[in-house]
Amino acid sequence: MWLRSLFSVVIFLTSASSSLAELAPRQEQAKNHGIVLYNQLKTESAKPFLLIASEAGDSEAQYLLAEVLRKKNHYMSSEARAWYEASANQGNLYAMIQLGRSEKDLCDITRDCKPPQKDPIEWLNEAKKQAIEKAKSGNAEAMYIMYEITLDDQWLEQAAIAGNDQAQYWLAVSYKQGDGFFLPWKRTEEVKKWFKLSAEAGNPRSMMEYAALLFESGDLEGFRHWNEQAAIAGYAESVYGYGSYLAHEPDTYGFPYDPVKGYSLVSSLSILNGGGGMQENVEYKLPLIAAKLTPAQISEAREQTKKWAATHPPLSFFPEKLSR
Known part of the structure; x- marks a missing residue:
């Protein structure tokens, strides 16, 4: 079984990426605002806010700032590497993995980077060492990180069983794509089971996948419920769909007609005009x-x-934390 994580629910404050820094209120506010902007794919706007918390020593902000810089340049720049290293030195496993994946990057080919603190394999080995210790103690996120490091499907399954909603989502996707060995009806049951567990744990992508499965089985009430739940969670694409359905644009799934609320939800997406391509949808639908x-x-x-x-979480596209 092979599975490449293209995107997933982002959970930023986790035991696997804790920060040693104590932020002042202004710095904490900047970090939180930077995370909101980052999740809305407004990375250039997020950068100065993440920089404030990064310079204060926050490993979470350092990691996300490094992500912004690397993705902007499309390669590992010297500045991005420095922030990844700062975060990794505080125990951020995601930063270690990104450093471990940077071997023979354009930055090194062009000799544009300062010498790294460690070779990529050393960072990967350190990430594996720390993750496996946490995994053995029952940390479900660490189990998922072990899957990312090793691509061993057993870690993905263990993480899903232990309750990691991201692992549950990708296990369901994997089974849906034909991986594993099941009788035809059993495969469908397993796919639905893992999407449901992940949705119930708060994963908005799983909410939408589970909703689609319910629709296919004729459960329109269930479909409507999980669309609404994903919108309540702040998932931008679901907010757009939910608002459109309430306004009966289109009237496909039996949502109650409430064009005022529909307009309200779709117009709320106007703040995303700096990322995610949502503005074009809003300009068409509104x-x-x-x-x-x-x-x-x-x-x-x-x-x-x-x-x-x-009264609701900030709008988000829930970008994958461990991006490619």
């Missing part, structure tokens, strides 16, 4: 919904947008 509303209803919808933002 006039269709607005045509159904009076000016007073549009004003009401805008008030609902403010209330939703104040």
Whole structure:
């Protein structure tokens, strides 16, 4: 079985990537705002906020800043490597893995980087050493990290069984793609089982996958429920879909007709105009919904947008933490 993680739910504050730094309130605020922007794929906007917390010694911010810099340049720059190393030296396993994957990167070919603190294999070995210790003590995320390091499917299965929602998602995807050996009806049961467990653990991608399976089986109520739950979690694509369905643009899945709420949800996505390509969708959909509303209803919808933002998690595309 082979599985490449293209994206997954992001969980930033975890035992596998804890920070040793104590941030001042201003620095903590900058870090949190930087994470929100990063999750919204507004990486250039996130950079100065992550830099504040990184310079204060926060390993989480250092890792994400390194990710921003590496992906912007499309290779491991000297600056990105320095921040990965700063984070890795505080025990961030994700930073160690990225350093371990950087062998023969363009940065080294062009001799554009300072000499690394360690060879890539040394970082991978250190990540493996620390992760396996945590995994043996029952840490489900560490089990998933062991899968990322080794690509050993047994670690993916162990992590899923231990309750890691990311592992559960990718195990379900793997089975859905035909990996493993099952009787036809048993495969479908296993796929649905793991997506459901992951969805119940809060993974919005699994919520949408599970919703699709419920729709295929004729369970429209279940489909509507999990679409709503994914939107409540802040998953930008689900917010767009949920808002569109409430406004009956289109009316496909039997959602109650509520164009005011639909307008409110779709318009809330306007803040994502710096990342993720959502703005084009908003510009297309919003006039269709607005045509159904009076000016007073549009004003009401805008008030609902403010209330939703104040009572729900920030909008996010949930980018994969361990990016390629």
